[in-house]
Amino acid sequence: MAEASVKKMVALTTLFVSAMNSAPLSAEPVAYSIGLEERYTDNARQVDSGGDGDFESRINFGINYNSDPGKCNGSVSANLGYGRWLDDTYDPETYVNSDIFGDCQLAGSFYWDISNQTRDIIQDSRGGNNPDNTSRKNIFSTGPRYEMRLSPQDQLSLEFRYESTNYDEPDETDSDRYVGTASWNHLLSTTLSGGLSVQLDNSEMDTGQEIDRQTANLNFNKRWVSTQVSGSVGVSKIESSFAGSSSDNDGLVWSLFLERDLNSSSSIYLNGNHQLTDQTSDFDIVFADLVFNVEQTEAIEVTAINAGYRNNLSNGDRLQFGISYSMTEYLSSGYEEESAKFEASYQRQLTSRLSGDVSGSIGQNSYTDDDTEDETVSMSAGLEYDMSRALSGRLLVSREEKISDAGSREYVENWVEFGLNYRFQ
Secondary structure: OOOHHHHHHHHHHHHHHHHHHOOOOOOOOOEEEEEEEEEEEOOOOOOOOOOOOEEEEEEEEEEEEEOOOOOEEEEEEEEEEEEEEOOOOOOOEEEEEEEEEEEEEEEOOEEEEEEEEEEEEEOOOOOOOOHHHEEEEEEEEEEEEEEEEOOOOEEEEEEEEEEEEEEOOOOOOOEEEEEEEEEEEEEOOOOEEEEEEEEEEEEEEOOOOEEEEEEEEEEEEEEOOOEEEEEEEEEEEEEEEEOOEEEEEEEEEEEEEEEEEOOOOEEEEEEEEEEEEEOOOOHHHHOOOOOOOOOOOOEEEEEEEEEEEEEEOOOOOEEEEEEEEEEEEEOOOOOEEEEEEEEEEEEEEOOOOEEEEEEEEEEEEEEOOOOEEEEEEEEEEEEEEEOOOOEEEEEEEEEEEEEEOOHHHOEEEEEEEEEEEEEEO
16 A cells, blocks of 8 residues: 555644644643554465465554643544565555544634544455455545524534545545535423434545535434434435436435443443445445445445444453444445444453453355355454553454355465554553
């Protein structure tokens, strides 16, 4: 992958943190960490037969920052990595996972928002998670926002946003997006609110294709002592035009979020969304298990749902279960991808300094263009030892197996990883 976006992101992070720190109000100190990882895999290219083993050495750098409340607010969470393969199975690789958010109150009810999100994404869910099948997606967004208090119960919000989506791979489609949103919210009680929002969205791809979308939603938010539920339901129309031809689709869209505390230590959650959009949106960042086929450049109808259970046990152990489901239909071609996944993890404090964890998942993907299905099963077990308040070490053993109707997509990979991490106090 190209390193230009990494340098740009590092520069933006440094400038952002410096700007926030220059504010007159004090802020939480910036938290830094640095880590080293050594990983050996017996099938580095994740091929069906004749796979070669290789070592990857990686150095990682992390930064976390949250400003104190004020006229300008911001947060940074970033993890950067650089890895080299001993036998040159892959070229030296950079890894990025970052979120930068900020807003400033310019005058009265007038604000300016800015964000930058970067992810290393899988290009095609048919392939494995390796450098030959990954790309870097960067979404930069900025624009003004105006908040108007109409009455003690009513608020009007007007927002305009410019958004730029860029991939590191030159053969993937970048886009510029212009989004205008007007929303009205009414407070029905201290725990219930509802409203209406209208959004106009225009995306211009670097291929010359344009995708326009209009959406109107009814929104709601309700809180109880131990439960919160929010969501929306509405209609959306999306039109795609390219080289003199156009197509349009419309339909029902919705979103739902629910979180409930079962008791003082356990909770459940549900998060779902159904939208008309395109692959350059942030939908796959919001739903991390969702994989878009980035070689496609067309309007899509996508549904994504995830739900889970968390329990912090009385003895300090942690137990989690999660399920996810997604369906993506590429509207021009009619091609569909469907995926479902179940995952579980358990973490136990073995001594005051040593903890252990085990996790596993099973996922299934299906494709209508070649009428095939893939099933992927993964398992891992790890130990983490705190040598001091700042220094920790970790050992991880993992195995992943893919079974497919297409024999060329099958593989088995086993790997062992050892890492050290130092957190600057």
